[in-house]
Amino acid sequence: MKKWILVAVIVVLGAGVITGAFFLYPKLADEYERGDGIQEAAGDSRDDNTEAGDIKDFTVYDSAGNAVISSSLKGKPVVLYFWASWCPSCKAGMPGLQALYEKYGNDVEFMAVAVTGGGNDTKSAVDSVISEGGYTFPVFYDNDVSASIAYSVRSIPSIVFLNENGAVFSQKIGVPSQTSFENTIDSLISQPSA
Secondary structure (H helix, E strand, C coil), rough: CCHHHHHHHHHHHHHHHHHHHHHHHHHHHHHHHHHHCCEEEECCCCCEECCCCCCCCCEECCCCCCCEEEHHHHHCCCCEEECCCHHHHHCCCHHHHHHHHHHHHHEEEEEEEEEHHHHCHHHHHHHHHHHHHHHHHHHEEEECCCHHHHHCCCCCCCEEEEECCCCCCEECCCCCCCCHHHHHHHHHHCCCCC
């Protein structure tokens, strides 16, 4: 008798989980499409090798509100640092980003891309973080989350390294060690032109 009760409980719980997933999945997918699903990365940095190809289409905005179109980035390697003002891990990586910008800024285009679309962040909050930190690297605002979608950014911080032709060289989730970050930039710069 006890075995049958246990089996019945397991069946009921399993059915509840499946039913919950059936109704919850569309809501989560909808939130991601709107940009609400971007989460802060936890733990160590992860390197994702993504396929090479032409630069993906996106538009971000500079601090004056001028549109910057991705096609204008060709000709120089690019580091896209996706972040938000509310993300402690993102802010922890910014002093390292500043040091790399000061070291490699003549050879690499640095873009700190604030994910301001989707209602999770604001330009004023982003500007406050930049001002308080005394950062001088270029900051851009992903108001339409087109850059985040183009590079499948699901968690922040995420760093995308593009070669001079706009192809993805490497993509990292989380803040890499300073040595790893620097080694990736050195490899990016030394990559032969195609």
